[in-house]
Amino acid sequence: MPDPRTGRRPTVSASVHCRVSVRAVWLARAVPWAGPAAAVGLVALAVLCPGLRAAGFDGTAREERHRAADNWLSYDRDNTGQRFSPLDQINRSNIGDLVVQWAYQFHPVPLRSEATPIVRDGVMYATAGGTLAFALDATTGRALWRFDYPFEAQGRGRPPDWNRGFAISGQRLYMGTVDCHLVALDARTGSLLWKSLITEEQPCFAATSAPLVVRNRVLIGVRGGDTGRLRGFLDAFDSETGERAWRYYTVPAPGDSGSETWPDTDAWKAGGAAPWTTGTYDPALDLLYWPTGNPGPKDFDGRNREGDNLYSASVLAMRPDDGELVWHYQFTPHDEHDWDANETPVLVDAEWQGQPRKVLLQANRNAFFYVLDRTNGEFLLGEPFARQTWAKGISPDGRPILNPEAIPSLQGAFACPDIHGGTNWHAPSYNPGTGLMYVTARDGCGVYYRTGHSIDHDGRPARQFVRAIDIQDGTTRWEIPFLGDEAQEINHAGTMTTGGGLVFFSSRVGNFAAADARTGEVLWHFNTGGTIRASPMTYAFQGRQYVAIVSKNGLFTFALHP
Amino acid sequence: MTLREMTAWTRIGLAGAVLLSTVWVGSWTICEASAQDASFTGSGPAPKNPLSRDAAAVQAGRGLYQQRCAVCHGQDARGSMASNLVRSRIVARGSDAALFRILARGIPGTEMPPQADLEEIQVWQVVSYLHGLARPGLQPPVRGDVDAGRELFRAVGCSGCHRVDGEGGFWGPALDSIAARKTSEQIRADVLEPSSKVIEGFRSVVAQAADGRRIEGLLKNQDTFSVQILARDGTYAFLARSDIRVLESSSESAMPDYYGQTLRDEQLQDLLAFLDRQRDPFVPFDRGFQNY
Numbered sequence: 001m002p003d004p005r006t007g008r009r010p011t012v013s014a015s016v017h018c019r020v021s022v023r024a025v026w027l028a029r030a031v032p033w034a035g036p037a038a039a040v041g042l043v044a045l046a047v048l049c050p051g052l053r054a055a056g057f058d059g060t061a062r063e064e065r066h067r068a069a070d071n072w073l074s075y076d077r078d079n080t081g082q083r084f085s086p087l088d089q090i091n092r093s094n095i096g097d098l099v100v101q102w103a104y105q106f107h108p109v110p111l112r113s114e115a116t117p118i119v120r121d122g123v124m125y126a127t128a129g130g131t132l133a134f135a136l137d138a139t140t141g142r143a144l145w146r147f148d149y150p151f152e153a154q155g156r157g158r159p160p161d162w163n164r165g166f167a168i169s170g171q172r173l174y175m176g177t178v179d180c181h182l183v184a185l186d187a188r189t190g191s192l193l194w195k196s197l198i199t200e201e202q203p204c205f206a207a208t209s210a211p212l213v214v215r216n217r218v219l220i221g222v223r224g225g226d227t228g229r230l231r232g233f234l235d236a237f238d239s240e241t242g243e244r245a246w247r248y249y250t251v252p253a254p255g256d257s258g259s260e261t262w263p264d265t266d267a268w269k270a271g272g273a274a275p276w277t278t279g280t281y282d283p284a285l286d287l288l289y290w291p292t293g294n295p296g297p298k299d300f301d302g303r304n305r306e307g308d309n310l311y312s313a314s315v316l317a318m319r320p321d322d323g324e325l326v327w328h329y330q331f332t333p334h335d336e337h338d339w340d341a342n343e344t345p346v347l348v349d350a351e352w353q354g355q356p357r358k359v360l361l362q363a364n365r366n367a368f369f370y371v372l373d374r375t376n377g378e379f380l381l382g383e384p385f386a387r388q389t390w391a392k393g394i395s396p397d398g399r400p401i402l403n404p405e406a407i408p409s410l411q412g413a414f415a416c417p418d419i420h421g422g423t424n425w426h427a428p429s430y431n432p433g434t435g436l437m438y439v440t441a442r443d444g445c446g447v448y449y450r451t452g453h454s455i456d457h458d459g460r461p462a463r464q465f466v467r468a469i470d471i472q473d474g475t476t477r478w479e480i481p482f483l484g485d486e487a488q489e490i491n492h493a494g495t496m497t498t499g500g501g502l503v504f505f506s507s508r509v510g511n512f513a514a515a516d517a518r519t520g521e522v523l524w525h526f527n528t529g530g531t532i533r534a535s536p537m538t539y540a541f542q543g544r545q546y547v548a549i550v551s552k553n554g555l556f557t558f559a560l561h562p
Numbered sequence: 563m564t565l566r567e568m569t570a571w572t573r574i575g576l577a578g579a580v581l582l583s584t585v586w587v588g589s590w591t592i593c594e595a596s597a598q599d600a601s602f603t604g605s606g607p608a609p610k611n612p613l614s615r616d617a618a619a620v621q622a623g624r625g626l627y628q629q630r631c632a633v634c635h636g637q638d639a640r641g642s643m644a645s646n647l648v649r650s651r652i653v654a655r656g657s658d659a660a661l662f663r664i665l666a667r668g669i670p671g672t673e674m675p676p677q678a679d680l681e682e683i684q685v686w687q688v689v690s691y692l693h694g695l696a697r698p699g700l701q702p703p704v705r706g707d708v709d710a711g712r713e714l715f716r717a718v719g720c721s722g723c724h725r726v727d728g729e730g731g732f733w734g735p736a737l738d739s740i741a742a743r744k745t746s747e748q749i750r751a752d753v754l755e756p757s758s759k760v761i762e763g764f765r766s767v768v769a770q771a772a773d774g775r776r777i778e779g780l781l782k783n784q785d786t787f788s789v790q791i792l793a794r795d796g797t798y799a800f801l802a803r804s805d806i807r808v809l810e811s812s813s814e815s816a817m818p819d820y821y822g823q824t825l826r827d828e829q830l831q832d833l834l835a836f837l838d839r840q841r842d843p844f845v846p847f848d849r850g851f852q853n854y
Contacts, residue, residue: 123798137800140788144798145763171732171796186725188796191736193728 075210081280083429089545091500102141111161119539130178145190176207194242221275225293232273258310272296273312293340327377367422383474386422387443408448418446427494427535478520494535506532617702623691704838711836756815
């Protein structure tokens with residue numbers, strides 16, 4: 001629209017500098033010797049306008065605001081992995097009034113939708129499937145931009161068409177891709193800033209997890225630990241330039257510390273230990289906590305990889321600046337059941353068994369709930385939270401006491417949990433108000449052969465639950481059993497908990513529900529009509545709290561009926 | 563979609579297109595697969611146009627076209643007695659080999675004659691000419707100094723609003739793939755007369771909110787109930803229609819309209835040459851910002 005005073009439209013009206021310099025260009029134009037003068041004016045525009053690029057973002061006040069309760073800024077909301085939001089507008093007493101606000105449907109329809117959206121200042125950023133990303137008005141679901149990543153082919157077949165979401169820093173969004181790149185997008189427009197190759201000398205098996213940003217590092221690992229061809233690694237990229245800062249191989253090369261846990265063969269080259277989920281970070285200790293997957297080259301037959309196979313099925317405490325390994329803890333030494341440790345290492349500062357402690361909690365796929373001292377990796381507690389027969393317990397030094405009958409064999413060995421584990425990658429949550437950790441759990445058993453596995457072999461079908469684990473002693477304080485269609489099939493839907501005293505959870509069938517975080521009483525539920533294979537989140541904007549969940553081909557948000 | 567998959571899909575699409583055209587062109591029944599097979603056995607033309615984007619070939623193809631085709635398909639190939647070739651599915655989206663075959667063999671049963679007396683290379687020249695018309699990415703390279711153009715892009719302030727290779731502002735569309743989706747004539751028009759066609763998602767608006775706020779920016783999306791505006795500082799404003807008193811939208815582009823006067827002809831040519839190199843296939847050019 002033309003400016004009423006000058007009759008000119010506000011071309012570059014963002015800042016005084018630029019308006020002035022545009023005028024300079026106009027002056028230059030008006031005179032006959034415009035050529036050189038215009039050049040001068042144009043240079044002035046260029047010199048004075050760089051501020052346009054990053055305009056309005058550097059203020060620390062705004063950064064502060066981003067940290068405020070309203071936002072959900074990373075896969076697990078913040079670096080603790082707690083998935084606890086202090087928001088309490090939606091709470092135990094009014095949850096019955098929670099209704100759908102809007103839905104957003106993905107196009108094209110992805111194979112799987114595993115993302116947790118992030119929200120900053122009323123803008124929601126999410127990925128769908130393995131290639132699609134978008135920004136939405138978080139109050140209406142109307143799209144602001146859409147990005148469809150045209151990936152590079154990796155041989156035949158459809159690549160892993162799923163992704164767990166973005167990390168954000170300033171005006172940059174980061175996303176892992178099906179063709180093993182880390183891409184950075186402009187959060188304002190969705191345009192591509194750069195893309196960096198994650199794998200070079202390795203075959204590519206996709207980067208599906210949401211990256212984690214720590215200062216100027218963007219961290220992301222890869223999947224593919226079950227392929228028998230991967231030596232797992234975690235990469236750190238410079239958040240501005242996209243250049244790789246360091247790579248940490250989760251399987252040591254001969255001679256490196258930890259290599260004594262591998263035989264004197266080439267097995268380590270396909271040693272797996274893929275860090276395919278998102279880690280957590282403690283800024284006070286400056287330690288990253290990153291979990292790793294099962295060892296290879298063969299999942300169920302460990303005969304050609306004698307030893308503990310470090311650092312598979314472990315959590316690694318590392319320095320974000322250079323990837324230095326400070327300590328490690330291995331949950332399942334020499335795993336032969338495909339029990340990845342790719343569950344969130346949840347960081348909690350709490351009074352633990354009478355002492356203030358900095359602990360790391362993990363409900364592991366091997367069905368044990370662990371408490372570690374995260375300053376040094378000391379093992380504090382390991383108690384089963386789901387049906388298990390593979391270990392007689394965890395000894396005080398942190399090593400499992402094995403049941404030899406559960407070890408995979410030619411004839412098959414019965415063991416619990418089954419291949420899907422006591423839980424899996426889907427997010428748990430922890431509520432500081434209740435001291436409980438909420439885990440989607442599974443009681444299931446299977447028969448493990450050296451060549452594979454089967455499930456449901458003891459005549460008892462597997463069962464799915466949401467369990468509230470008391471972090472003091474690992475006991476289950478309450479559980480919500482899934483029934484009917486949802487009872488058996490593996491549920492990859494995570495949990496989220498709030499200051500409103502609620503825990504949100506979902507099911508494979510598509511029910512999205514909320515329970516009282518203290519008692520497990522189910523207070524609200526909604527059928528989204530499609531498999532939920534993701535974890536919920538919550539945010540607020542302009543005084544209104546929303547809850548969101550990705551379900552099959554779409555995304556649903558809820559708020560209280562006004 | 564991957565390049566490899568893209569070809570696969572194009573192939574499937576083409577097979578469909580070819581099937582369809584087989585229905586209406588009667589006896590012409592070469593399918594894409596056999597066209598390719600033939601080339602592998604050495605008995606047919608190459609599956610890819612060896613002259614793609616070659617300026618001299620386009621020029622020669624234009625000459626041949628004028629002599630042999632214009633009488634039916636029109637001087638500008640946009641149709642007269644016979645169909646518009648710029649809009650033709652086979653020209654715009656079919657494979658090189660499929661177009662080659664149509665030109666060489668004609669379409670039996672219709673007025674469309676074979677070009678039996680043309681050399682293979684001459685047929686490819688006509689293919690280059692037609693593809694250049696119908697496919698932005700297949701224009702012959704624009705003449706001009708690319709490096710000077712890159713420098714100008716920064717110096718005259720284009721990069722303040724437009725991003726290329728990850729560098730630049732966010733106010734205008736990223737231009738990494740511009741030449742893959744627009745012809746250089748269209749790009750020239752964008753630079754000289756930005757207001758003649760303002761791209762959806764980049765329209766300047768001012769909203770007067772009921773509470774007295776004045777929100778200025780680019781209209782990124784809107785529907786019956788709400789409006790989404792990107793402000794110059796990179797923040798978004800979301801307004802319910804019911805909270806808007808007036809929404810003024812400008813018919814003029816947010817891009818300066820003085821480049822026609824400030825840039826000398828050769829500078830413009832250098833800029834266009836630089837933009838012509840911006841055909842990154844890995845930058846999506848579907849800017850679709852609407853819900854589906």
